Amino acid sequence: MFKKLSLIVLLSLVAMYCGGGETAKENVSDSVGETVETAAAPVAVSIDTFETDAEKLVDKLVTVEGTVSHVCRHSGKRMFLLGQNPDNNLKVLTGADISVFDVALEGSDVIVNGYVRESRVDEAYLDELEKKTLENMKKAQEEEKADEAAASNHEGQTDEATHNIEHKDPLQNIKDMKEELKNSPKGYLSFYSIECQTFKVKEEK
Amino acid sequence: MKWYKWNRIIHRDLGYIFFGMTIIYALSGVALNHIKHWNPSYNIIQQELNLTVPQPRPTKEQAVAMVKQVGEDLVYKKHFYPQPGVMKIFVEGGSVVVNTATGRSLLELLERRPVLFEMNFLHYNPGKWWTWFSDLFAIALMLLAISGLFIIKGKKGIKGRGAWLAGLGIVIPIVFLLFFR
Numbered sequence: 001m002f003k004k005l006s007l008i009v010l011l012s013l014v015a016m017y018c019g020g021g022e023t024a025k026e027n028v029s030d031s032v033g034e035t036v037e038t039a040a041a042p043v044a045v046s047i048d049t050f051e052t053d054a055e056k057l058v059d060k061l062v063t064v065e066g067t068v069s070h071v072c073r074h075s076g077k078r079m080f081l082l083g084q085n086p087d088n089n090l091k092v093l094t095g096a097d098i099s100v101f102d103v104a105l106e107g108s109d110v111i112v113n114g115y116v117r118e119s120r121v122d123e124a125y126l127d128e129l130e131k132k133t134l135e136n137m138k139k140a141q142e143e144e145k146a147d148e149a150a151a152s153n154h155e156g157q158t159d160e161a162t163h164n165i166e167h168k169d170p171l172q173n174i175k176d177m178k179e180e181l182k183n184s185p186k187g188y189l190s191f192y193s194i195e196c197q198t199f200k201v202k203e204e205k
Numbered sequence: 206m207k208w209y210k211w212n213r214i215i216h217r218d219l220g221y222i223f224f225g226m227t228i229i230y231a232l233s234g235v236a237l238n239h240i241k242h243w244n245p246s247y248n249i250i251q252q253e254l255n256l257t258v259p260q261p262r263p264t265k266e267q268a269v270a271m272v273k274q275v276g277e278d279l280v281y282k283k284h285f286y287p288q289p290g291v292m293k294i295f296v297e298g299g300s301v302v303v304n305t306a307t308g309r310s311l312l313e314l315l316e317r318r319p320v321l322f323e324m325n326f327l328h329y330n331p332g333k334w335w336t337w338f339s340d341l342f343a344i345a346l347m348l349l350a351i352s353g354l355f356i357i358k359g360k361k362g363i364k365g366r367g368a369w370l371a372g373l374g375i376v377i378p379i380v381f382l383l384f385f386r
Contacts, residue, residue, distance in 0.1 A: 067283055073247065074240055086285045099331045103247060103315050107282035107295025
């Protein structure tokens with residue numbers, strides 16, 4: 001009985017995962033209105049113009065080149081690419097076939113293929129985020145008082161200028177977004193990123 | 206064959222097969238559980254320095270020379286200016302953030318924690334086939350747990366002490382849900 005049960009479980013898992021082989025595809029509508037996926041060539045985009053072009057490219061496959069300025073230290077699931085103008089950067093998230101970005105990519109020039117994704121932020125979201133941020137900051141302050149070892153994680157920061165690169169005040173960020181939201185005709189803010197399908201490091205010439 | 210003999214065979218053989226996976230997920234699980242207190246995958250070494258910064262803005266060659274000031278064995282990769290007065294130089298294995306006005310700098314080097322880095326990488330699900338295999342592992346853990354209830358007969362088994370201990374193991378997470386959710 002257990003042999004049959006194990007066999008059934010194994011076959012179920014194989015059927016579940018072997019049926020959905022994913023490659024870089026684009027969703028298009030067929031004649032009955034259901035979405036089907038077909039292979040499509042990626043659209044080349046520039047990081048420097050990405051913010052203005054992204055709205056038209058949501059859920060489309062794109063290819064982009066840039067320099068990796070930061071990889072999330074803990075999860076490795078996010079990295080940021082710089083454009084020709086270092087004021088322009090692009091967030092790249094891991095996708096179905098890439099679970100983590102190596103921190104060693106920082107400083108490397110990469111070519112990323114992926115889908116443009118949009119996150120919408122409205123006032124209710126920002127209010128909730130502000131509330132949670134204040135709670136987390138209060139908790140963190142209490143933990144720092146109780147645990148001096150946690151405080152030592154912040155040692156080694158030279159001064160405000162260098163400290164602030166990766167430690168921007170989260171509350172100020174929220175205030176800035178609320179201000180931007182007031183001026184937004186859409187009633188929400190859009191943040192665009194790329195869900196990475198494949199990437200490769202450009203060889204140095 | 207009687208069911209309890211099958212039960213023992215399943216428990217024994219699944220235990221052997223998934224011994225490695227259990228160690229990987231348990232060790233990396235503990236490491237990742239304390240992610241607030243440390244970086245479980247990298248050992249981060251930070252050092253404050255003072256560098257001589259060519260004005261007004263270092264060129265690439267000057268940035269390479271600045272890296273050599275920090276350490277002869279460091280290899281320059283790239284640099285950029287994230288904001289006025291700040292220069293970030295990427296080196297192999299880390300970066301140097303420089304206050305270009307004062308020369309005060311922070312060197313940060315990252316070293317992979319041996320074994321733990323690889324375990325955490327697997328725990329984070331590196332691909333579709335690994336997802337499939339770790340689902341199998343999860344099912345095996347459930348079978349191990351259920352079969353484990355019936356390994357021992359008598360008053361130390363599930364009809365005696367075992368029932369109390371299993372009950373305690375169920376009550377604890379319920380209490381957490383009630384009080385901390």
